[in-house]
Structures are given as C-alpha cells and as structure tokens.
Amino acid sequence: MLRQDYNRVDPKRRHVDYRKQQFADPAYKETEYPHRLNFYETPPTADITLEQFEQWAIDRLRILAELEACSFRNKTPAETATHMKPLLDKYLRLDSNSSASSKLFSERQKDHYSHFILRLAFASTEDLRRRFSRVETMLFRLRLSEDGGRERNAFIQSLNLDWEPATDEERTKYSAELTATAGLKKGGEEETYFKVDWERVPELVEARRVFLRAGQAFVPSKELPSMVAAQFTQRLDRALELTARALPRLDEDDRLAPILEHLSKNFITPDASFGASGSGPAVPGAEITARSIDALSSHFPLCMQNLHRSLRRDAHLKHYGRLQYTLFLKGIGLNLEECLVFWRSAFHKVTDDTFNKEYRYNVRHSYGDVGGDSIRRGGGYSPFSCQKILTEHPPGPGEAHGCPYRHFNLENLTALLQGVGISDRAVLQGVKEDKDNQKFHMACNRVFEYVHKNELKKAKDENLMSASQLETIVHPNEYFRRSYLLKNLGKANQSDDVKMEGS
Structure with a gap:
C-alpha cells in the first residue's frame, strides 16, 4: 500500500503543460508608481543590493x-x-x-x-x-x-474603496442632520456623502464628525483623508x-x-538609545557602583526615585518594580556584579539562601547572563522607556513601579513631589494640569526644568549643550544622563550628544 502511494501521480501536476507555461507572463514585474502615496499592498520584487x-x-x-x-x-x-x-x-x-x-x-x-x-x-x-x-x-x-x-x-x-455614495433621497431626508454634522451654513446638498459601517471610522464617530443611522456613518467628502488613513x-x-x-x-x-x-x-526614539549591554557608564566621569546609587538617586526621575525610596523603606520591591529598577540601573552603567551587590544589600531582611534562590537569577537574566540564546546574545533586556512604563503592567496594591504622574492620585503625587523637594505652587499646579490633560511627559519635564533651572539657563546662554540634549525627555535614563551632565557642567565632555542608533 505504501509503495502504491509513492508511485501515484499527483493530480495537481497531471495537467500541467510546460510548453505553455514557459511563454506565460512572468509572475514578477517591475513595480510602477503612478502616485506619490502607497498602500503597500504589493510586495516589491526587483533586485536590490x-x-x-x-x-x-x-x-x-x-x-x-x-x-x-x-x-x-x-x-x-x-x-x-x-x-x-x-x-x-x-x-x-x-x-x-x-x-x-x-x-x-x-x-x-x-x-x-x-x-x-x-x-x-x-x-x-x-x-x-x-x-x-x-x-x-x-x-x-x-x-x-x-x-x-x-x-x-x-x-x-485608484484604491477602489467600497464606499457607497448617499442617495439624493437620503440626503434630502437627513438634510438637517447632515448639515449640522458637516458644519455647513446652507444645505447638506453642498457636500457629497459616503456611507460606510461606523466601525470603519471610529475617530470620526468619536469626534462627532459623522451622522449615524442604522449602523451606517454618513461621512462628508471633506473627511475622506481620515477614512483613507483608517483604511x-x-x-x-x-x-x-x-x-x-x-x-x-x-x-x-x-x-x-x-x-x-x-x-x-533599535526601533527606539532618539532619546531612548540605551542599549541592553550595560557595559559602561551612561555619562562620562560618573562613578556607577552599588555604593554610589544613593547619591546618584538625586538625578533620578520621579518614577525611579519612588522605587529607590520604597526599596530603602521596605528593603523589598515586588517583581515589576525590581525589573523596572534593575533595567534602569543597568542603563545608567551599573554592571552585573555591582547590581547583584546593590540588590543583596538592599534586601537585607532576607537570608543569603533566600536571595540566591528567589532574586539572584532574575537580576542575571535582565543582564543576559542567563536565559535563552537570543537573550544572552542580545545582552539581556533594554531599560524601559517612558512609553513602556506608561502603557504596560500598571501597578497594583503594594507595588511601586509605573509612572507616578499617571498612576498616582493627585494627593499622593503631590506628597511624593514635596518629599523630593518640589514645593513651588506654580510647578505643582502645572503638574496637576498636565496630569488632568494626560500629558505625563510634560509633567515630568516641567519638574526637570524646575530642578535644573539654573543649570539649563547656563547651558543655553553659554552653548554648553547641543539642541538635541535640551529637547523633551522621553526616557528615564535620558533624564538621569541629562541631570548628571547639567549638575556637573564643565566636568564632563559635553560634546557627547544623544543620537539615534545608526546616526
């Protein structure tokens, strides 16, 4: 039975006429580009180096x-x-x-x-x-x-999108609603409308820029760009x-x-180019050791200051807090050996045996010292960016990770800011407004500018730092780097600019 199967002719290949196939049109043709824009639906096929x-x-x-x-x-x-x-x-x-x-x-x-x-x-x-x-x-x-x-x-x-134009009857029947939606002064007849399922234009529905009826959104032609972008x-x-x-x-x-x-x-923002290796100091001239972390913590952003204060208070952090803080310390240049010393001394309420069994491996894994081949080759994990901290693993009860500007209520946030020396009413009010408007990056940068106002003025007046070094901060490790450089103006080589990978 097995031999019979091997000898059978594949029915899919039985009727192939290779004499005709050799003269068939080629499957791959050189792509033409009649339009500037592209929906990228057809993969390219020409050879490139x-x-x-x-x-x-x-x-x-x-x-x-x-x-x-x-x-x-x-x-x-x-x-x-x-x-x-x-x-x-x-x-x-x-x-x-x-x-x-x-x-x-x-x-x-x-x-x-x-x-x-x-x-x-x-x-x-x-x-x-x-x-x-x-x-x-x-x-x-x-x-x-x-x-x-x-x-x-x-x-x-050219896209041949399946948008159905509204009929004259529909435009007449819903004239008042269409006119109000489109913001026209005269009649709805001045605008052309297309009907699509409302789920295809959620941004327009949210902004109330379309008229909804029976699951259909009547979209004015002026909103076509939004529809095209959604598609x-x-x-x-x-x-x-x-x-x-x-x-x-x-x-x-x-x-x-x-x-x-x-x-x-390297799909990272220009201000987030902190690699996974943790092989050297993040700023020139900085001594990054387990013993120096307490002093360096004055340069930390609020999220990391909160983790550091919680760790010193409780001699413990839960998993995501340890991960977020370990990767940050790695990003500022703390090597694996010193990081293990730091965490062992910080967890002084547990025995050596408990620390080695429950915590040591996770620190080594973050650095790529253990784990799968891809983890080791890549040097472990990179420090968390602000965006990752804001959007992933929000803190629960008893946890200290996350972004205080987002995850703390206003009362606790104000207390934390005052605890690290921010008492200026204008700054606290500005942080409140930023938090209310969900501009958490702006709140963090507002605090940074207040803490470093004298150094920033000197850096700008004397051109001691480049323009990119003074842009909005979008990464905790860039906060530390810039804070240290500003507080030590003249002690480090200020020509070391923050650049995107590959630039």
Missing part, C-alpha cells in the same frame, strides 16, 4: 523614530510637519508628480522597499507590530495632508499578521536575519 536593503531600512527607521518622539512630546500636527520636513527631505524624500523631478521612481522605490523591509523586522511581536502600524499611519497621514488636492483625489480613486491602518494590521506567520521561512537566509534583528532591536 544588500547595502541598499540595510541603508534604506535605517533611513526609514530614523523617520519613524522621530515621528514617535514627536507624539511623545505632544507636538501638534503643524509642529510635527515643520519638524519632520527637513528630515524627510534628507532621508525619505517623496516628491509629487507635479514636481517634474527626475528622481520620482527612485524615491518611490526606496519608500516602497523600506516599508516592506521594516514590516519584516517589526512583525515578530505584537508590541512591535502595534508600534510599527501606529507610526506608519502617522507618516501616511502627514504625507496625505501635504498632497495636492488633485493628486490626493487621484490616489484615493490604511486596517489593511496594514492585517498584513502584519500575515507577515508574522511567514517569518519562520526567513531563517533560511542567514544574510537577512541578522539585519532584521538589528533593526527591530
């Missing part, structure tokens, strides 16, 4: 990282567009058809390829997929808003899921896998 593969991905990564930093810094769309223009012109230029540029094809090819390369790099985990989708949508929105009306409409028409996000999210399933097949190519792994590890 390995150098182009890596450099194009790095250039796009610079743009995405900077866009993410703009969102952390609460920049308005106009401020973001102004900030991003020179960077886009340098790293990911994309001219319109009306520009008559001779480089349209090469620019759009680079944009096309770089998107798919990073899609491969950031499809491996849900967190990376979510971040990649968010910042790619930000880039798409930025480009869509800058496109000329004629080119934008041509691009939208872009939905399709990209689905594509990322499919890419994640196909990733195991990439392991066969030992040229691409290391590049993609490197890119995914």
Whole structure:
C-alpha cells in the first residue's frame, strides 16, 4: 500500500503543460508608481543590493523614530510637519508628480522597499507590530495632508474603496442632520456623502464628525483623508499578521536575519538609545557602583526615585518594580556584579539562601547572563522607556513601579513631589494640569526644568549643550544622563550628544 502511494501521480501536476507555461507572463514585474502615496499592498520584487536593503531600512527607521518622539512630546500636527520636513527631505524624500523631478521612481522605490523591509523586522511581536502600524499611519497621514488636492483625489480613486455614495433621497431626508454634522451654513446638498459601517471610522464617530443611522456613518467628502488613513491602518494590521506567520521561512537566509534583528532591536526614539549591554557608564566621569546609587538617586526621575525610596523603606520591591529598577540601573552603567551587590544589600531582611534562590537569577537574566540564546546574545533586556512604563503592567496594591504622574492620585503625587523637594505652587499646579490633560511627559519635564533651572539657563546662554540634549525627555535614563551632565557642567565632555542608533 505504501509503495502504491509513492508511485501515484499527483493530480495537481497531471495537467500541467510546460510548453505553455514557459511563454506565460512572468509572475514578477517591475513595480510602477503612478502616485506619490502607497498602500503597500504589493510586495516589491526587483533586485536590490544588500547595502541598499540595510541603508534604506535605517533611513526609514530614523523617520519613524522621530515621528514617535514627536507624539511623545505632544507636538501638534503643524509642529510635527515643520519638524519632520527637513528630515524627510534628507532621508525619505517623496516628491509629487507635479514636481517634474527626475528622481520620482527612485524615491518611490526606496519608500516602497523600506516599508516592506521594516514590516519584516517589526512583525515578530505584537508590541512591535502595534508600534510599527501606529507610526506608519502617522507618516501616511502627514504625507496625505501635504498632497495636492488633485493628486490626493487621484490616489484615493485608484484604491477602489467600497464606499457607497448617499442617495439624493437620503440626503434630502437627513438634510438637517447632515448639515449640522458637516458644519455647513446652507444645505447638506453642498457636500457629497459616503456611507460606510461606523466601525470603519471610529475617530470620526468619536469626534462627532459623522451622522449615524442604522449602523451606517454618513461621512462628508471633506473627511475622506481620515477614512483613507483608517483604511490604511486596517489593511496594514492585517498584513502584519500575515507577515508574522511567514517569518519562520526567513531563517533560511542567514544574510537577512541578522539585519532584521538589528533593526527591530533599535526601533527606539532618539532619546531612548540605551542599549541592553550595560557595559559602561551612561555619562562620562560618573562613578556607577552599588555604593554610589544613593547619591546618584538625586538625578533620578520621579518614577525611579519612588522605587529607590520604597526599596530603602521596605528593603523589598515586588517583581515589576525590581525589573523596572534593575533595567534602569543597568542603563545608567551599573554592571552585573555591582547590581547583584546593590540588590543583596538592599534586601537585607532576607537570608543569603533566600536571595540566591528567589532574586539572584532574575537580576542575571535582565543582564543576559542567563536565559535563552537570543537573550544572552542580545545582552539581556533594554531599560524601559517612558512609553513602556506608561502603557504596560500598571501597578497594583503594594507595588511601586509605573509612572507616578499617571498612576498616582493627585494627593499622593503631590506628597511624593514635596518629599523630593518640589514645593513651588506654580510647578505643582502645572503638574496637576498636565496630569488632568494626560500629558505625563510634560509633567515630568516641567519638574526637570524646575530642578535644573539654573543649570539649563547656563547651558543655553553659554552653548554648553547641543539642541538635541535640551529637547523633551522621553526616557528615564535620558533624564538621569541629562541631570548628571547639567549638575556637573564643565566636568564632563559635553560634546557627547544623544543620537539615534545608526546616526
């Protein structure tokens, strides 16, 4: 029976006519780019060099990282567009058809390829997929808003989106509601409307910019960019899921896998470039040892000061508190040996045997001293960024991790600020307003500017620090770094700028 199976002809191959196949159209054709914008639905197929593969991905990564930093810094769309223009012109230029540029094809090819390369790099985990989708949508929105009306409409028409135009009868029946929704002064007939399922335009529903009836949203044509951006996000999210399933097949190519792994590890904001190695001091001239942590804690952001104070008070921290604080200490330059000394002395209420059994391994694992091969090769885990602290593992009862500006109530937050020497009423009121508006980064930077107001003035007046070193802080380790440098102006080499990976 087994021999019979081996000798059977595969029915799928029985009717193949290879004489006809050799003259068939090729499966892969050179991609054309009739429009500036792209939904990235068709993977690129032309050959490029390995150098182009890596450099194009790095250039796009610079743009995405900077866009993410703009969102952390609460920049308005106009401020973001102004900030991003020179960077886009340098790293990911994309001219319109009306520009008559001779480089349209090469620019759009680079944009096309770089998107798919990073899609491969950031499809491996849900967190990376979510971040990649968010910042790619930000880039798409930025480009869509800058496109000329004629080119934008041509691009939208090319998408063949299944949007049903509202009938004349519907426009007449709901004239008052449509007019109020669209903000028109005269009648709803001045605007064209499209009907879509309300779930496809959640942002417009939330902002009450559409009229809802029987599960359908009547969207005025002026809101088409929002609908297109929502479609872009939905399709990209689905594509990322499919890419994640196909990733195991990439392991066969030992040229691409290391590049993609490197890119995914460096999907960080410019102010968050603190590697996983923890091999040296985060600032020049700083002595980072277990014994010096108490003195250095005056340079810590409030989240880490709270962890340090809780640890000294209770001689203990729960799991996520230990993890957040260990990685922060690693990021400021505390090596593994000194970190173990620090935690052993801090947990002075437990025996050596208990410490070795319950806590020692986790510290070593954070540094990559133990664990899987990928953990060890990567040097363990990187310090948590503000965004990660704000959005993941909110603290529960008896836990001290998280962001005080977000996770503390106002009374406890005020008490903590006063406990670390912040008593200025204007600052406390500003922090309250920032917290109410969910601008937690702004609250942290407000406190930083108050604590370092004299040093910041000197640094600006005497040009002792570069512009990027004085931008909004979006990472706890950058808070420490900048605080130490400011308090020790003239003692360290101020030319050491904070740069994004690869810059």
